[in-house]
Each structure stands twice: as C-alpha cells, then as structure tokens.
Amino acid sequence: MAKIITVTSGKGGVGKTTTTAAIGAALARTGDKVVVVDFDVGLRNLDLIMGAERRVVYDFVNVIQGDARLPQALIKDKRLDSLFLLPASQTRDKDALTEEGVDKVIGDLSRHFDWVVCDSPAGIERGATLAMRHADIAIVVTNPEVSSVRDSDRIVGILDAKTLKAERGETVDKRLLLTRYDAVRAARGDMLKTEDVLEILSLPLLGIVPESSDVLKASNMGVPVSIHEPNSAPARAYHDAALRLKGEEIAMEAPKQRLGLFGKFLRRAA
C-alpha cells in the first residue's frame, strides 16, 4: 500500500504544484514508484510543471466517469521510469470530482505505487478537502509571509477535522515546508524567520526551500526543480525533504546567505 501525501497550503501561489512535482521526482529518483495527482480541476497546471502538457489524453474526471481506464490516463514521465502523472481535467465543472470516484481512484493507485502525491487546489473548498481526504502525510507549504502563515494555520485545522484519518480518530502527519525563504531578508529582520513560523504554526519542519531563480527556470523548461539542476539549492532542499519523508534523518541545512560585494560591505559596516 502506498503512502499518500497531500501538498496543501490554503493560499494560492506559495508553491504547491512546484513542490508536488519536485517531491514526486525526488522520491522517484530514489527508485520508488510515484504517481503525482492533480486535484485542481479546471485549473490544472501540474502537467505543465512536469512538462507533460502535450501528452494529456485522458484525465482524472474521465476515469471517475468511466470514459477511460486508469492506466490510459496515467502519463509516464520521460526522465524517470518510476514517475507517473494523473492530470486534472481542464474544462469540466468542479463538481465532476466525487467522493466515491476519488476513493476508488486513490484506492487503485495505492495498490500499484509506493507514493501517491496529491496536489491540492488553493482554498478550502471541495477540491481541497477531497485532495486531503486520504492523506497519511500532509505537506503544508508556507511562505514566510503573514497571509500564507494564517492560511496554513487554517488548513491545519481542516486537516485535523475533515480527513479520513480524523474521522477514524487518528491524525494526519503534518509537516511544514517553508518555501521562498530569503535568509538575507530574514537576518535583516524584514522577513519572518524559520523559528518564527515554526513557533507560530507548531509543526515539524520538513524543509526550507530558498527563494531562487532556479525554480522559475525549471518551470519554464517543464522539469521538476529537483531534477533540473540537481545541485541547485532548491533541488537539494527538495531531495533532503524527500529523504526525510522516507524516514531518513537528514540534518536541516539552513539556507546560506549569499551576499554580494555590496551586501558584504553593508554587513561589515553594521
């Protein structure tokens, strides 16, 4: 049986889809069988971030409605043999995802994969609650910024109330992934520090992904950032996070403050 991960945040634009693709690819690179599932019906983007947008024939809703079989809708990644994508549908209405349909598809997937990584839509509506319904682990993606932290707190409350685990009296294993972290601005006092966010949300830390131009470059190319430039700072952060998900103890690498000449001068003056 697969472990089911839901990547969620409440707020939009914090890096859920980037994280789903990056964690999925990083897990697959270790040899595990991984499927990434897009729950954002009507606004699918995981296909684009994975570079598979031109290979979508059938989607999640087609499978639920019986127009396609699950293997027909799964897209195999071109770079990693053990990585697959189940795309969301682009045109149909949001109510096309039903609870029973999702239960069936997730059940089928979890029999064939080691990891099912669900990319949640933003918000707290049906799509988001369906995406978290089966979660064993929830990755709460948060930017060090007030509105993102607030929405993450809200999502944590929903994870504790509206998941199958919650209904069974168990708890979803929630992990904080801090993204777009800028160590220089945090040191300067103009951005919430990791410790601040951890203290406010009181979640265990899965990783810190630094703000980096590599993320946009990878999405431009349609390659998960974790395998685009494997030695880039965000790629390393995602790889470490994936290993932590697998239960390995990896020391948390604090993002380095990369200072230009001017910054170095300012620091010396300070």
Next chain:
Amino acid sequence: MTLWKRLFSNTSAPQARERLQILLSHERQVLGGNDLLSSLREDILAVVAKHVPCERDNVKVRLERGTPMSVLEIEVEVRGNIELGISQAA
C-alpha cells in the same frame, strides 16, 4: 544588537510575528473545530436545538483549568420564555 541596528531598527518581521500570534490565537478559538471545547459546544448545540430554537453564538462553553479540579461552565441562552410542556394531571 549592533549600534547600527539599534539606530536604524525599523524591522518589520517582529510586527508580522506579533500580529500573527494575536490573530491566530483568536481564530483558533473561533474556527478550531477540533478541540474539546468546540466539539462540546457543537454537541450541546445539536441537542438543545432539537428541542428549542438556539443559535451557535448562544452556546458558551468555558473551562477553568486547575488542580485538583477543573470547572466546566456551560451557558446556553434561549430566546423568550421556554414552554416546559409538562402536562399536569387533573
């Protein structure tokens, strides 16, 4: 803190942190649907509302924690005079 920082201390992160802590402690009380007090509140509301009209805001559940004893205080406000519905034997 260096002299430079003290002179030009105009950082915004501490404010963000403080605002969030105040806001979230409030929101967790109002929205937190999972802790003991809010689930008690929901259950009491459901039971009372079955018999007399009652709204969520009118059910107050407070807990004073202490040793050796805690006090659970439940206050339900119901509008108007409640008809008890006791039929008296003639």
